[in-house]
Amino acid sequence: MTPGSPIRKPIVIAVANQKGGVGKTTTAVSLSAGLAIAGVRTALVDLDGQGSASATFRWTDPPDGPRSSATLFARELPLAQAAVATHVADLWLVPADEQLVGLDAKLASAFGRERILSRCIAASRDPELEAVVIDTAPYLGLITLNALIAADYVVVPVSCEYLPMLGLRLLHRTLDDVRRRWGARAEVLGYLLTMYDRREAITTEVEGILRRTFGELVFAQPARVDTRHKASPSHKQTIFEFESESGRGRSDYAALVEEVLRRLRLRGHHLGAPPPPSFG
Ligand SMILES: Nc1ncnc2c1ncn2[C@@H]1O[C@H](COP(=O)(O)OP(=O)(O)O)[C@@H](O)[C@H]1O
Ligand SMILES: [Mg+2]
Structure with missing residues (x-):
């Protein structure tokens, strides 16, 4: 980045x-790691009090104490001040701890409580940070609402284990609300079929419904069932470290990262070898 160039929001x-x-x-961890490996300087914000996204990473707490997403919210810190560098180059993490549980209630009377995260990101002013990936909790509380309001894009994992339409309608209602009331962009970047096993009837049923309903918005490559997704966090490794290049989990998420880069027009970034030169 050249000196004096405007600071772009990630x-x-x-x-x-x-x-x-x-x-x-799994998607937030793999997507953020994949973007970082592709050279996009990325921060992963863990907004689930269970801290499962944080569990995959190794980092060193700074001398003045550990960082956490709960502190980010409670003190409304600039994002960079709440992040730690992880063992993955170009990937920072705002870790979650159990303080996040119950934070919804504490923030209930905070000023502009729905936009705290948006302000933390805007205040970050880190010209180097290009992307922020947020892992959210499985309920639409105030913290998740903050994530959706801050979001330019939403990636929606859809499990091929049960029929998803009822749940998706609720999500879409929330996204509509977030756009109308809070002026957020919150555009669905894509639906990712997960726990995908073509031998299961439910998988083909879910895939059919999704592709008919959302067309191109459904990522072409699903995340197939791969037990290595379960194993990698306990080895403190992302799927890109834990599995060989030809591994199912790794190649599925590599395809997701490439497609996200393409949809976001982040040209010049690639996960693997550079693409072959094009002629004409
Ligand atoms: N493609 C996959 N194949 C097999 N197991 C998976 C896959 N994706 C995720 N898992 C496992 O399924 C469980 C739930 O996934 P997780 O990413 O934690 O979902 P969520 O964050 O939506 O609750 C975890 O144990 C995870 O390791
Ligand atoms: Mg989770």
């Missing part, structure tokens, strides 16, 4: 679906 992507166990955390 692109904010929330990973959301109020249903639990659909692959939000």
